[in-house]
Amino acid sequence: MRPCSLTVLSQLSPVSDSALDSAMPSQTLDPYTASVINATGPATTPRVRQVFSSMIAHLHDFLRENKVTVDEWMLGVDMINRIGKMSDERRNEGILVCDVLGVESLVDALTYDLESNDHTKSAIIGPFYRENSPQYPNGASIIQKDLGGDRAVVHGHVKGVDGLPIKGARVEVWHTAPNGLYEQQDPEQPEYNLRGTFFTDDNGYYEFVGLRPTSYPIPFDGPAGDILQLLDRHPYRPGHIHFLVSAPGHRRLITQIFDSEDPYVENDSVFAVKGELVVTFQPSTSEKAPFEVVYDVVLPTSEEVAAYESTKKK
Known part of the structure; x- marks a missing residue:
């Protein structure tokens, strides 16, 4: 990855x-x-x-x-060493440090932002993505263990810039439990809880049941937390759901959606919120959950991206 x-x-x-x-x-x-x-x-x-x-x-x-003095330089070297020691397949402290310094969001914008607004905006992947999440049929729940929180149906279509549906697009999703922890951080959660992989149908449609996301503090026990304390900053992220959407012939999309009612939407500790990614969770008529959100995804083709890149270099 x-x-x-x-x-x-x-x-x-x-x-x-x-x-x-x-x-x-x-x-x-x-x-x-x-x-x-x-x-x-x-x-x-x-x-x-x-x-x-x-x-x-x-x-x-x-x-x-x-x-910069030798002592200050050694403090920096020690921080780099601690970042490496804390990072493994379940947590990437290097990404977390980049996040609180605004580096990942800036690199994301430099890499993926196009001049046109006819595609879905990207957002950072963050330090807690895991490959090989369970594959579920459309409409299934990614909640393996009830840990509280409000359930929500998340559904929409994956389309091309031309508006045509993309059949068989892969939609990976993940978010925290109400306690603010991803499953690999929390021994009380089963493996791959609140994660799932879905594929769009012939109409480009996907649907899953998860939780309405809640704000939470990023891990504060390592170098990223030290930096926030040194800078007198809070560690909170607004409630969000991660998406990784891919389809043959199209550019892969890494993004997030954010709850418009979350107080940290305007003050994200990792600077990842974009206005186009803020959504409203509405009351749902479905028996599956009390809330729902409709979120359509638009993917540019590889050719469309290449055409833009060629004009950008001129």
Whole structure:
């Protein structure tokens, strides 16, 4: 799901020269910094050279600007080490730290936002996604154990930009229990509770029963929590449901929907809320749940994305 090897970076194409120029510090490089950048070998790929040269230049400027001491640098090294030690297949502290610093939301926007608004907006995947969630038939419940909370029917259609339904689209969903914990954080929840995979029917329709999401604090026991305390910030996220939607020939969508009545919609600790992703949970007439929300998903084709990317580079 998330490649961890730097070889992936080496396979990517560099961005335009103008974009690189804007990314590099405008002033003449310090001789020491220039020597570090110039140590890059001739076999380095263009994208690796581009990213690391810019990163080194900005990092050195940051250290000089803030006159970072050895003790402060060691605190940063210790934090990086703790991030690695806390991360495993059930929790990704590295993503969580990026989230509270606004990094993942910014990278998401740089990667997926298109000029047109005829597709569904993306949002961060967060640190608690798990592959291979159980596959359920349309209309089934992802609630394996009753932990309280208000049930909600979530349903809609997956369509292309042309408005035509996409049959067989894969819709993965997951959210926390009312106690604010994902199942892999909570020994009281069964494996893959409140997670599920669905496939759209011939009309592009999907439906599942989950819970109306509640706001919750992100894990506060690691480096991400330390950063929030240092910055005097709260740890709360608004109630949300994660979606990962994919279909052959279309760009995969990672997104979230947010409850419009949640008080943290305007103050998300990881800066992930976009106005287009805020939904209203309405009273439901279904016997399955007291609330429902209709959420249609629009996926651009790979060709539509490529056409936009080509115009963006000009």
